[in-house]
Amino acid sequence: MTSPDTSAVAGGDSLTPRVTGTVRVVGAGLLGASVGHALRALGVDVVLEDASPSQLRLAIDYGAGRAATPADEPTLIVVAVPPDVVADVVERELRTFPRAVVTDVASVKLEPLQELQARGVDLTHYIGSHPLAGRERGGAISARADLFIGRPWVVCRDGKTPASDLALVEALALDLGATPIEMTPEDHDRSVALVSHVPQLVASLLAGRFTDAPDGSLRLAGQGVRDTTRIAASAPELWVQILAANAAPVVDILDALSQDLAAVAEALRTPEAPGARREIADTIRRGNEGVERLPGKHGQNRRFASLVVMVDDTAGQLGRLFGDLGALAVNVEDFRLEHSPGAPFGLAEIAVAPSVLRDATAGLEKRGWKIASTTND
Ligand SMILES: NC(=O)c1ccc[n+]([C@@H]2O[C@H](COP(=O)([O-])OP(=O)(O)OC[C@H]3O[C@@H](n4cnc5c(N)ncnc54)[C@H](O)[C@@H]3O)[C@@H](O)[C@H]2O)c1
Numbered sequence: 001m002t003s004p005d006t007s008a009v010a011g012g013d014s015l016t017p018r019v020t021g022t023v024r025v026v027g028a029g030l031l032g033a034s035v036g037h038a039l040r041a042l043g044v045d046v047v048l049e050d051a052s053p054s055q056l057r058l059a060i061d062y063g064a065g066r067a068a069t070p071a072d073e074p075t076l077i078v079v080a081v082p083p084d085v086v087a088d089v090v091e092r093e094l095r096t097f098p099r100a101v102v103t104d105v106a107s108v109k110l111e112p113l114q115e116l117q118a119r120g121v122d123l124t125h126y127i128g129s130h131p132l133a134g135r136e137r138g139g140a141i142s143a144r145a146d147l148f149i150g151r152p153w154v155v156c157r158d159g160k161t162p163a164s165d166l167a168l169v170e171a172l173a174l175d176l177g178a179t180p181i182e183m184t185p186e187d188h189d190r191s192v193a194l195v196s197h198v199p200q201l202v203a204s205l206l207a208g209r210f211t212d213a214p215d216g217s218l219r220l221a222g223q224g225v226r227d228t229t230r231i232a233a234s235a236p237e238l239w240v241q242i243l244a245a246n247a248a249p250v251v252d253i254l255d256a257l258s259q260d261l262a263a264v265a266e267a268l269r270t271p272e273a274p275g276a277r278r279e280i281a282d283t284i285r286r287g288n289e290g291v292e293r294l295p296g297k298h299g300q301n302r303r304f305a306s307l308v309v310m311v312d313d314t315a316g317q318l319g320r321l322f323g324d325l326g327a328l329a330v331n332v333e334d335f336r337l338e339h340s341p342g343a344p345f346g347l348a349e350i351a352v353a354p355s356v357l358r359d360a361t362a363g364l365e366k367r368g369w370k371i372a373s374t375t376n377d
């Protein structure tokens, strides 16, 4: 059995965790077990709990933490259960461990908080949070220690939150390689409606169009459609809870989006009509402007340039490519390999600082690499 690679977070022996004491993780699925792996890599004592004994066993077998004992006195509790049981579990944990700080990682923040408030639970030591990091597949088996690296981690404290509690939750985010961002639950839910919840629906709706498409059409699928539909593989059980808990902000964006769709469809019905081509061009241009506003890697408002290199499907090619990039003193900011089954080559997309794009491209071409495209094209 292999454990998820933890080196990306541990980064050597010299890192000491900011989090102190035992961390108890309730819900040992994708998120919980990923938190466990990342903390274990830093030497933190992690206790796991899950309503499903087999999920718990699996997470422990893979090294995400140990089983709970009655003697445990956690300093921090991370609740990583589905949104509709978050309030129940947070309430139970606050009552069982009154000295611990309790956070949760649910994708919606307002509804669980309102439920806890309505029950009159003392929320002094509760801080809702949400790492904007995940995968389309759940379960402990999909967990990864490096899941949170470079991702935003929203922290929703309130006026009564003790500074030391806030520091502990932010320490968790930092230990896992994420960037803590303070927000109110309302701002969080409105924001994720736009950047997470509606994108999920759009990907699902688009991919749903493929269900009765002819096989011949789908064989032509290139990278564009794969980029826009990856998250269509997400779990319906989880998403029905997320969307229902954030329905109003999601509906606002869906209404605006359906107006946009109607306008572009209308223009395309009569593409020769006056103004129609402008409507179509404006649709694409607004998209250009919008995507430019997305922060780049590590949340910076700076986007990298990229070059796409054709790589033969033979042993040692990627090693040679990285060797050449090293020899050219090109710092690789990000890397992605696309490889369609059966194709004799793959496409290596390399993100670099815009200032080195031209030299990197020329240097690689000189060394015999075929450049399929660059962001300067
Ligand atoms: N999947 C993502 O990409 C993602 C990203 C960020 C945040 N989240 C949030 O993280 C939370 C967990 O999502 P996940 O993807 O890890 O799901 P998951 O299904 O992989 O894991 C959830 C785990 O919680 C356990 N569980 C359910 N009810 C429980 C209970 N009452 N007590 C104890 N354990 C219980 C389940 O057995 C399961 O192992 C959700 O609230 C989700 O909104 C998910």
Ligand SMILES: O=C(O)C(=O)C[C@]1(C(=O)O)C=C[C@@H](O)C=C1
Pocket (backbone or CB within 6 Å): 106, 107, 131, 132, 133, 134, 135, 136, 195, 196, 197, 231
């Ligand atoms: O699958 C992924 O890549 C995700 O990061 C999923 C994603 C997101 O939309 O950003 C989905 C929901 C979670 O609440 C957080 C992360």
